[in-house]
Amino acid sequence: MFENLQGFVESTVGITITVILIIVILFFILRGGKNDDKRNNTKVLTISALLIALAMVLGEIKLFQMPQGGSITLLSMLPIVFCGYLFGVKKGVMAGICVGLLSLVFGAVIIHPLQLLLDYPIAFGAMGLAGLSKKSLAKGYLIGITGRFICAVVSGIVFFGDYAPEGFNAVTWSIWYNITYISVEAIITLIVINIKPVKTTLDRLKISM
Numbered sequence: 001m002f003e004n005l006q007g008f009v010e011s012t013v014g015i016t017i018t019v020i021l022i023i024v025i026l027f028f029i030l031r032g033g034k035n036d037d038k039r040n041n042t043k044v045l046t047i048s049a050l051l052i053a054l055a056m057v058l059g060e061i062k063l064f065q066m067p068q069g070g071s072i073t074l075l076s077m078l079p080i081v082f083c084g085y086l087f088g089v090k091k092g093v094m095a096g097i098c099v100g101l102l103s104l105v106f107g108a109v110i111i112h113p114l115q116l117l118l119d120y121p122i123a124f125g126a127m128g129l130a131g132l133s134k135k136s137l138a139k140g141y142l143i144g145i146t147g148r149f150i151c152a153v154v155s156g157i158v159f160f161g162d163y164a165p166e167g168f169n170a171v172t173w174s175i176w177y178n179i180t181y182i183s184v185e186a187i188i189t190l191i192v193i194n195i196k197p198v199k200t201t202l203d204r205l206k207i208s209m
Contacts, residue, residue, distance in 0.1 A: 084131035092128025100124030123151035
């Protein structure tokens with residue numbers, strides 16, 4: 001029933017729909033709340049757009065590619081986590097959804113509409129939950145990637161359980177498979193953001209917002 005779904009997403013019509021959705025989301029980032037300063041909203045949109053672009057660029061720098069999808073990248077989850085940390089959950093989630101939508105046209109694996117939503121807009125949007133931690137980027141990062149990890153595990157259980165090797169069931173295989181690459185990138189990122197000059201710079205950026 002969904003054999004041509006990936007082809008549709010990668011088609012001109014599919015890409016056009018994706019771009020329209022991204023523009024709509026960026027509009028809501030720009031619009032902000034009723035009492036927000038419009039000049040500040042423009043600043044938030046500009047920074048969010050830069051962080052979205054940075055996430056996409058870093059996502060293409062793969063340190064290790066997993067055989068069944070997923071990869072260890074050069075800190076690609078950090079920009080969206082940082083967006084949530086800077087501007088709060090709502091804008092962080094919206095920025096993450098934009099990254100998820102953009103990822104659909106850059107080598108996404110799509111087998112079902114629900115899997116598409118879970119692996120891309122929802123999973124990347126979940127990283128914006130980092131905004132729940134207002135004082136610690138490290139804690140925010142852990143919250144954000146935990147959200148993405150949960151989405152990846154659920155998707156793996158429901159849609160990719162048949163690929164589990166001997167000795168694993170769908171649940172244990174999905175947990176093990178996804179934790180291998182997400183945890184490695186998380187450890188690398190946490191080390192980097194806790195290097196004193198980096199931490200100082202990020203903290204100053206947070207204060208300046």
